[in-house]
Amino acid sequence: MKALSVIPLRAGSAALVDVDEPPASDGPILVETLAVGICGTDIEILSGAYGWSPPGRERLVLGHESLGRVLEAPAGAPVTVGDLVVGIVRRPDPVPCANCAVMEWDFCRNGQYTERGIKEHDGYLSERYRITPDFVVKVDARLGLLGVLLEPTSVVAKAWEEVERVGGRAHWSPRTVLVTGAGPIGLLAALLGVQRSLDVHVLDRMSEGVKPELVRSLGATYHSGAVGDIGFQPDVIIECTGVSSVILDAMTNVGVGGVMCLTGVSSGGHQINFDEGAMNRNMVLENVAVVGSVNANRRHYEAAAAALAAADRDWLSRLITRRVALEDWADALTRHDDDVKVVIEVQPGTAS
Numbered sequence: 001m002k003a004l005s006v007i008p009l010r011a012g013s014a015a016l017v018d019v020d021e022p023p024a025s026d027g028p029i030l031v032e033t034l035a036v037g038i039c040g041t042d043i044e045i046l047s048g049a050y051g052w053s054p055p056g057r058e059r060l061v062l063g064h065e066s067l068g069r070v071l072e073a074p075a076g077a078p079v080t081v082g083d084l085v086v087g088i089v090r091r092p093d094p095v096p097c098a099n100c101a102v103m104e105w106d107f108c109r110n111g112q113y114t115e116r117g118i119k120e121h122d123g124y125l126s127e128r129y130r131i132t133p134d135f136v137v138k139v140d141a142r143l144g145l146l147g148v149l150l151e152p153t154s155v156v157a158k159a160w161e162e163v164e165r166v167g168g169r170a171h172w173s174p175r176t177v178l179v180t181g182a183g184p185i186g187l188l189a190a191l192l193g194v195q196r197s198l199d200v201h202v203l204d205r206m207s208e209g210v211k212p213e214l215v216r217s218l219g220a221t222y223h224s225g226a227v228g229d230i231g232f233q234p235d236v237i238i239e240c241t242g243v244s245s246v247i248l249d250a251m252t253n254v255g256v257g258g259v260m261c262l263t264g265v266s267s268g269g270h271q272i273n274f275d276e277g278a279m280n281r282n283m284v285l286e287n288v289a290v291v292g293s294v295n296a297n298r299r300h301y302e303a304a305a306a307a308l309a310a311a312d313r314d315w316l317s318r319l320i321t322r323r324v325a326l327e328d329w330a331d332a333l334t335r336h337d338d339d340v341k342v343v344i345e346v347q348p349g350t351a352s
């Protein structure tokens with residue numbers, strides 16, 4: 001079968017290659033891959049900046065935002081033949097640490113976790129894969145191709161859970177949320193905010209185009225200036241840019257008793273002038289909490305599946321701005337203006 005693989009840390013090594021059928025040791029559930037979403041992590045891996053191949057192997061199969069259809073499942077499995085499913089990305093470390101031992105691999109303490117398509121475990125960008133029941137999540141059949149949005153939605157479902165658990169340290173009735181960044185993660189974070197009946201605001205650089213339109217059609221407010229200019233201090237900020245100046249601006253503008261969740265990854269190495277005294281005053285005197293959030297465990301995938309099932313499918317379909325056939329994978333991995341989510345269709349037209 002065909003798979004898109006790379007030699008990690010070697011730019012230009014990506015190739016569509018023939019690989020063996022997935023081994024039975026990967027799990028009793030056999031899945032036909034329908035589509036795989038592309039994100040910044042894939043582009044980093046492709047550029048030779050990130051990624052680890054499985055032990056003893058040179059190449060790593062890419063792909064962690066998957067959508068597939070079950071071809072074989074044993075009796076008693078949580079999915080049956082024909083179901084649309086998504087594979088969970090992270091696997092617990094083998095030690096395991098205290099968190100991985102209780103299926104909270106998103107909080108792995110020792111860094112020895114593996115991730116399909118990223119770290120020491122082949123991804124989902126092959127025609128078929130096998131998986132164990134614990135790591136496969138069923139998607140509402142009505143979503144079709146939109147099920148490929150489940151993995152990025154799991155990341156924001158975890159961020160929202162973090163916000164709510166931290167907010168719950170005192171009486172908690174948030175009214176306003178600011179999402180910084182209108183990429184797929186930011187837009188999905190905004191969707192989950194609207195589903196919570198909050199007054200949702202999204203900030204990004206573009207003043208026009210598909211991102212502002214997507215924000216407005218969600219019933220949220222779009223801003224293209226600085227965080228300090230939005231005219232209020234949000235109860236919740238979900239940071240999805242990873243841009244230092246935006247992060248610091250946002251940190252000094254969280255409302256009283258508010259919670260800010262960081263989901264974007266900064267590249268580091270930048271130094272900017274910043275009044276840390278003012279930020280400290282704001283955080284202490286207003287009980288502000290800032291929390292980081294990465295990855296997702298099974299509970300978050302299930303919350304994400306419910307959120308997508310309840311969402312407007314026309315709106316979700318507008319997030320997928322390009323669909324590219326597997327043979328044209330190189331085009332999918334090249335950024336275009338106005339891209340939101342680009343999807344590689346491994347089986348074109350089978351999940352429309």
Ligand SMILES: [Zn+2]
Nearest residue numbers: 093097100108
């Ligand atoms: Zn662990």
